[in-house]
Amino acid sequence: MAPAQAHGIPAVPESGITPVAVRSGIAVEINGERFVHTGDPQMPLLWYLRDVLWLTGTKYGGGHGENGADLVLVDGKPVSAIGQPMNRLADKRITTVEGLAAKDGTLHPLQQAFIDEDAIGCGYCTPGWLIAGVALLKRKPHPDDGDIDQLPNSCRCGVQTRVRAAIKRAAAGKAGQA
Template sequence: MAQQGPTAPVPVPKAGSTPPVSKPVREGIDLVVNDKLYRHTGDKTMPLLWYLRDELRLTGAKYGCDQGDCGFCTVLVEGKAVASCTTKMEKLAGKRVTTVEGLADGQGKLHPVQQAWIDEDATMCGYCQPGQLMAAVDLLSRQKNPSDADIDKIGNLCRCGSYGRIRKAIKRAAATMKDAKA
């Protein structure tokens, strides 16, 4: 049997509406990734990480430990940080997923966390950075002024040990986001 290629995105329907269907609908899992609706018709136990990387070609989330401990594969599901390597597709029906590729506004303006990473020169090798960024976005959605201890509790690993720069970047993003709301 031929393997199916990447699922093409379709526009996200407005709340309360249903998209027109002109052909029979295949069984599957519908989810929204970076504001585009997708239907996964493959293995329901497939980890989200492999769906993102292999089927959607969104390679920002990185493979690390395959156990949800390192944070390299962190993405947001319904705004909360999750390890995509241990999150099964069957748990994502109707959910919104945001990857590092979906943080910028689409008009070229970076998310405040991304800009702070640049401003603080937080990136060393860069491998952990997509997961670090996503975990920081989650943290700042819950805590507007996190302490070093709050940031350290994120628990994402950095092979290069640039934790001091990461703390500075998260604090800069918090200040920027606070100023933007004032």
């Protein structure tokens, strides 16, 4: 006899419902820190970064991110932050331009190479170039001009040739050298 019935309490029938954990937010890792987004699940990652976390390095390039200014790394792959709603990013590992440098402030070799080659024009699109360049170097450690020109980033102020030089300098391991 069940214990409840032993005390004259009617037994509660089995519900057949399997309890699931209640999700109170969307957990993401950004630049090595864990955050939980509890707002609109459809909020684009770009607005979460800029307006909630104040990580304003990633830029809005207009439209659907065609010019690459809003690129971030999601699990190591470059993606447009405006095109990624938060509800697609649960438990993803995200790196923004703020996360490229080491914790002690040492710049990523590609950041240093951009400085070495004076590859920053307006600067608005530089974070996107850096993210795309880091991903390219990981995918292809010694890219040529054609590889660089195929990146989704665009530059209207004329530093594209310097961007190429910076990416190739980083690839050659010469960032920070004369």
